[in-house]
Amino acid sequence: MARTLRALAWIGPLAATITLPTAAAALTPRQPSTTPPALAADAAAIEAELAGIAQQGLSLGLRTAPVTVVEYTDLVCSPCASAAATILTPLIDDYVRPGMVRIVIEPVARSQRSSEYAYGAYSAGMQGAGFADLMLAYARSTPRSDGPLDSPAALAGALGLNVARWRSNLFRPRWANYVEQAVAVAAVGNFTSFPAFTVRGQPGPGGRAPVAVLRAPVSLAALTAAIAEAQTR
Numbered sequence: 001m002a003r004t005l006r007a008l009a010w011i012g013p014l015a016a017t018i019t020l021p022t023a024a025a026a027l028t029p030r031q032p033s034t035t036p037p038a039l040a041a042d043a044a045a046i047e048a049e050l051a052g053i054a055q056q057g058l059s060l061g062l063r064t065a066p067v068t069v070v071e072y073t074d075l076v077c078s079p080c081a082s083a084a085a086t087i088l089t090p091l092i093d094d095y096v097r098p099g100m101v102r103i104v105i106e107p108v109a110r111s112q113r114s115s116e117y118a119y120g121a122y123s124a125g126m127q128g129a130g131f132a133d134l135m136l137a138y139a140r141s142t143p144r145s146d147g148p149l150d151s152p153a154a155l156a157g158a159l160g161l162n163v164a165r166w167r168s169n170l171f172r173p174r175w176a177n178y179v180e181q182a183v184a185v186a187a188v189g190n191f192t193s194f195p196a197f198t199v200r201g202q203p204g205p206g207g208r209a210p211v212a213v214l215r216a217p218v219s220l221a222a223l224t225a226a227i228a229e230a231q232t233r
Helices: 002-009 037-050 078-096 112-125 130-139 152-158 163-168 173-188 220-232
Strands: 067-073 101-107 196-200 211-214
Touching: 037 078, 037 130, 037 152, 067 078, 067 173, 067 220, 078 101, 078 130, 078 220, 101 112, 101 130, 101 173, 112 130, 112 152, 112 163, 112 173, 130 152, 152 163, 196 220, 211 220
Parallel strands: 067 101
Antiparallel strands: 067 196, 196 211
């Protein structure tokens, strides 16, 4: 509850309600015995891109970074997948790796399928690969907005995770709570399309950090400008 209240405090009064798919109904196909070469190659590319950068849950970068960027996203969303390549990758290279920015992903499930991938990413986070799982899901997405080509279990296996352990953590109640909280913030922020972003710098003299809200469509230029503004406050 405290996590939700902190997230809602800076945005304003409740604006909308979004129905969340039931976690217990999510079905995850069993992982194939071998990883297809294309999936293996994409997984290797993602691991190389993120090598040496700390992952905690669905966040990437130092907790002490002076600026935090939060992305509200749907894992079954063509614009979100495109933004991973055109926005997140440059941000990781130029801001996260040098320690200037930390990225936090908040999945907003708008369908049963997107909830499955959200839970899969949270479960991968238990093995230190939550952000990698998200990026691999985006890399394997089709342009038709119907999500990744591979099952959540196949993504976990391609990243070399212990899939049995991944399955045992897949439906922890807190994953559904986290998604519900992201849905609530998206409603309050009037995020009607995704991805949307918030940018927060360090607290000022009054103890509060101003937050910039960027609603979709968001460009890399707009996001980096918001980061620069947050750094100067």
